[in-house]
Amino acid sequence: MSVSAAVEIFTNNIDASAAAYLDACVHCGQCAQACLFFEATGDVKYTPVWKLEPMRRVYKRHMAPLSGIKKALGLVPDEISEDMLKEWEELLYDSCTLCGRCTIVCPMGIDIAGLVRKSREAMVAAGLVPEGLVGAAERVLAIGSPLGIKPETLAKIVGEQAEEVGIPIDLDKVGADYMIILSAMEVLNFYEVIGALARIFKQAGITWTISTEAYEATNVGIQMGDKKVAATLVQRIVDAAEKLQVKYVVSPECGHAYSALNWEGPNLVGKSYNFKVIHILELLDQLVREGRIKTKSERDHRRVTFHDPCQIVRRGGIVQEPRNLLNMVSDNFIEMENCGTANICCGGGGGVSSNSRAEELRIKSFISKKRQLDAVGPEALVTACGNCRNVLEEALDEFEMDLPVLGLTELVAEYLDD
C-alpha cells in the first residue's frame, strides 16, 4: 500500500470546485440527514462529509491557500496514514453509493458524491479497492463483461430473445442507426429487455444493432475510481460505434452507465464523439412524442410507483421522461414522497452491489427505501436500472415484502400496440 501515491492523487484531484467545496464546508452535519447508511445505522462515521476526511486533510495540509502560514504555526491537520486509509476504504466504498442526495440538503451545495469519486481514485492509487470491484474490473477487461458474459453467450441470449419475439436481431450490423449497449445485470437477469427493445424498435421503424465487441454498458472503472479502466471501457464503446458507423449509442436501463458514457466519457477519452449518446428513456419518450410507437388503450391498473435511479435522474437529468412513459402505460401511477431528484437510493449503486463485504450494510440501509414504499403501498415497483432492480429485489426478499419490480422498457413493450 502506498500512502504517498494516495496523497499525490488527492492533490492532483484538487481543482477549483473541490477546493471551494472543502473550504466552504461549515461542518454542520446536515448531510447525515440525507444518507441512507446513516439513517439505517445512526453511526456518525457514515456522515457523508466525514467520508471526505482524508481528502480534506491532504487539501488543508498541502494545497489550501494560506496553508503555508498555518503549517509554519503547526495549525494544519496531520498527514494521512496507512491506518487511516484502511479505515476509510469501508467508508468510501461500502457506505457510499455516490447517490448525491447529500448535496440537496447541504447549505453550501457541496457535491460530496463527486468528491467521494475523486477520493476513490486515491484509494485505487493506494491499492485499497474492494475485491469485488477488482474482480469485476479484471473480468470486464479480459472478457468484456464484469459478470464474465462472453460474446458467444451474449449472442446466444440475443438469439433466444429474437426467437421469442419473432423478430431478427442483427449483431454487428454496419450502418444501423442505433447501437444498443446493455448492463451485465440485464443480460444475465433481465434479458427480456432485449426482446422488448426488438418489439419497440420494430414498431418505430428504426435500425439497430448490438456490437459483440462492446456490448457492456457498465463501467466498473467509474465505480472503483480507476480512470484508466474507465477510459478503456468508454473507448471500447467509441471504437465499436465508429466501426459500425452508427448515429446513436443507446445507454440502457443502468444508472451509472449513462453518466459514464454521456457525461464523463468524452472527458475520459479526451475527445467529443462522432455519434450521439441517448438514454433509452429519452429515446422511448421521443419515439412516443413523434408518434412512432403506440401503446394499447388498455392500461396497467395496478398501483405502481417509480424508483428513480440516482445516476439517471438526480445526477443524470432525466426526470420527466420516465414519468411520461409510466403515465402512458399505467392509469394508477403514484409517486413516492420526495420522488425525482430527492428520491432515496436503492442502496447498491456506485459499486456497492458488487462489493460482497458491503452486503449486510446495503440490506440494512433498505429501511429508508422501505419507508418511502410503505407510505405509498404499491402493487408493483417500476424502475429503469438493472442494478437498482436486482438490489431492490434482493432487499424486498430480505424484508419479506411481496412486491414485483419491473423494468420500464419491458413495461412499455408489454403495452405496445403491435
Next chain:
Amino acid sequence: MFLDFVEGPLWVVACVVFIAGALWRIVGIVRFGRRPDISIPRASALVGAIKGQFLHFVPHGGFSFRTRYHLIAGYMFHLGLFVLLVYAAPHVLFLKENVVGFDWVALPRWGFILSAEFAFAGLILLWIRRISDPVMIKISDWDDHVASWLTFITMLTGCLALQESHDSLRAIHMLFVDLWLIYFPFSRLMHAVTFVFSRGYTGAFFGRRGVVP
C-alpha cells in the same frame, strides 16, 4: 491610548489582512482551475450556477423538517448579525468615518436589542448543537470552535460597548473586531464568501445536465 491603537494601526492591519487574505484565498481557489468539460450539455451551466445560489438557501427535497434546528438557528444568527453589522448606530457612524464616507439610516435601540437577541440566540443554539449532536461532535475541529467563540465574544463586547459609557469597553470590542478580521481569511469564517463558489460550481455541474438538485 489603547483605543487609538485598536482603532488606528491595528484596525488598518486587520483590514489589510482581512482583504488581502480573503482575496488571496479566493484567487488561490479559482487558480486551481477546472478542466474543460467536453460532454454535450443538455442545458446551461450558467443558469444552473445561478439557480444553485438560491436553491440552497432553504433545504428542499423534504429535508426542511429534519433540518429545522439548523435552519431556524442559522437564519436567526446570520440575519441578526447582518442587521447588527450594517444597521447598528455605532457601526453606521464608524463605517462612515473610517470606511465609506457616508451614512445611512441606523436601527433604533429596540431594533438593535431585537437583532442582537436573534443573533445571540442563533449562535448559542448552533454552538450547543456543535457540542451535543454526535454528528457535529465527530466532524467539528478546533477552527469551528474558535470561529464560534471569537464571533460570540466580538458580539458580546459590542453589546457592552453599546452605551459608549467607557472608552475601554469600546476598545475591547474593537480589539476583538480586529482579531476577528485577522482570523477570517485563515478560517472557516471564509464560508461567508466561499459558499458562492461552492453552490456555483455544483449548480453549473448539474445545470449542464439539465437538473439542479
